[in-house]
Every structure is written in structure tokens, then in C-alpha cells.
Amino acid sequence: MEFQDVVRRRKMVRSFEDRPVPHHLVERMLANAQRAPSAGFSQGWAFLVLEGKEETFRFWDACWPAGGRADWKWPDLFNAPVLIFPLADKGHYLRRYAEPDKGHADLDETRWRVPYWDVDTGMAALLVLLTAVDAGLGALFFGITRIDAFRLALGVPAEMSPVGAIAVGYPLADDRPSPSLARGHRPAGEIVHRGRWRG
Numbered sequence: 001m002e003f004q005d006v007v008r009r010r011k012m013v014r015s016f017e018d019r020p021v022p023h024h025l026v027e028r029m030l031a032n033a034q035r036a037p038s039a040g041f042s043q044g045w046a047f048l049v050l051e052g053k054e055e056t057f058r059f060w061d062a063c064w065p066a067g068g069r070a071d072w073k074w075p076d077l078f079n080a081p082v083l084i085f086p087l088a089d090k091g092h093y094l095r096r097y098a099e100p101d102k103g104h105a106d107l108d109e110t111r112w113r114v115p116y117w118d119v120d121t122g123m124a125a126l127l128v129l130l131t132a133v134d135a136g137l138g139a140l141f142f143g144i145t146r147i148d149a150f151r152l153a154l155g156v157p158a159e160m161s162p163v164g165a166i167a168v169g170y171p172l173a174d175d176r177p178s179p180s181l182a183r184g185h186r187p188a189g190e191i192v193h194r195g196r197w198r199g
Contacts, residue, residue, distance in 0.1 A: 006133045012178065013138030014074035016169035020081045021137060026051060029084065029131040029168070036124035039116040040102060044092030045124050046160060048085040056083050059165075062153030063146040074176065077140065080167035084128055085144075087160040088121040121163045128166050138171030 001009075030047055038044065050056045060069070060078055069078060093116060094107040104111070125141060132139035144150050144162050156162070 001134050006130050010129060010133050011138075012140045013167075013169075013171040013175050014140055014178070015076035015172040015175040016079040016081070016138065016167070017076075017172055018079040018081075019170055020052065021169055023051070025135045025137065026082055026084075026168075028135065029128045032127045032131045033086070033124040036120060036127050038120040038123075039093065040096050042093045042096040042117075042120070044089040044096070044117050045121040046087045046089065047124075048087060048154060048156065050083040050085075050154075052081060056080065058153050059083055059150070062149040063144060076172055076175075077167060080140070080169040082168040084166040084168060085150075085154075085156075086121045086125040086128070086163050086166070087156065088115075088117040088163055089160055090115070090117045091159055093117045118161070118163055125163060125166060128168075132166075132168050136170075137168055138175070140167045141165070142167070 026049065030049065033045075033047060034043070036045075050059060057078075064078075069075065090109070091107075093112075094109055096102065098104050098107055129139045129141060141164050143164050147162065150156060150162065151158070
């Protein structure tokens with residue numbers, strides 16, 4: 001698929017068929033995620049992958065109890081056969097920037113005006129989303145609200161910070177888009193400023 005087609009077709013899919021994703025496609029998404037840029041080539045990310053209902057429902061049961069699932073507008077979300085959790089490791093960045101080539105000898109995080117561990121992990125997540133589209137799959141990036149339950153159910157250590165979750169699978173033909181899409185894309189004239197900020 002051409003890159004512009006991948007970008008144009010990328011959307012959040014909330015309803016999935018109940019069928020597995022071939023493992024080689026999961027590996028392709030993860031390999032591409034590892035090609036994301038990272039400050040100082042720190043690569044301070046990790047990816048927790050759940051494949052198949054036995055694994056994915058450890059997450060759903062812990063973080064989205066059955067009572068809440070029953071009223072959800074998109075019940076076929078829970079058919080997603082793959083869940084990928086991009087995790088950021090702030091300590092990895094602090095240690096990397098304390099190495100000789102970066103000119104710091106301490107782990108002081110106050111010099112970081114932007115938390116690049118989260119930014120870079122977010123870019124890796126986007127590569128997962130784009131690769132899913134290129135492979136003919138659908139994907140949904142969503143937030144994790146029950147972090148403690150997530151950590152407990154899946155053994156995620158405290159130093160790893162989830163930036164969200166990605167559900168991946170084959171989209172149902174009648175996947176209903178979010179009502180938010182009715183807002184449409186903002187015009188480029190409102191968001192692109194050339195030469196200087198114009199408000």
C-alpha cells in the first residue's frame with residue numbers, strides 16, 4: 001500500500017472480527033515500532049503484547065470489568081485478538097543522558113522540559129497503528145484508566161509507564177465510527193502557521 005493511502009485510511013477501529021491475527025503481522029508491527037525516533041537514540045520503550053483471548057482477557061477482566069463491558073457502545077472491541085501496550089521508561093532516558101557523550105553526570109530530570117520518554121513511545125505507538133493499516137488490519141489506541149490493576153494483572157513493573165493500549169484485529173465491516181468524527185478535520189489554515197505565528 002502506498003504511504004499516503006496508509007495515512008488516509010488510518011482511523012480508530014472499535015469493532016473487530018473474532019479471528020486471530022497471523023503472528024508474523026504482530027512481529028512486523030513490533031519491528032516497525034522499534035524504528036521510531038528517540039532522543040539520544042535512547043530507545044527507552046518496551047512493548048507488552050497479548051495474543052489470543054486467554055491473554056487479552058487478563059487485561060479486559062482486570063481493567064474493564066464485565067459490568068462495564070455490557071453497556072459499551074462497541075461490544076466487538078473485546079474481540080480484538082491482539083493488545084499491544086507501549087511502555088515508556090523514564091529512567092532509561094535519564095541514564096542515557098548521564099553518559100559521557102551527552103555532557104551530564106547526573107540523573108536530574110528537571111533539565112527535561114519535555115518528557116521525551118512519553119513522546120518517543122507515542123511515536124512508536126503510531127508506527128504500530130500505521131503498520132496495522134498497511135497490513136489490512138484495524139487498530140484502536142486507547143487510554144488505560146486502572147493503572148494499578150493493569151500492573152497487577154500483567155506484572156508490569158513500576159518503572160514502566162504505559163502511554164496507552166492498542167487493540168489490533170480485523171475490522172468488522174459495520175464498525176461504527178465515533179461520533180467525535182462528525183467534528184471533521186480542522187482546516188489547515190487554523191493549525192499551520194508559516195513564517196511566524198498568526199493568531
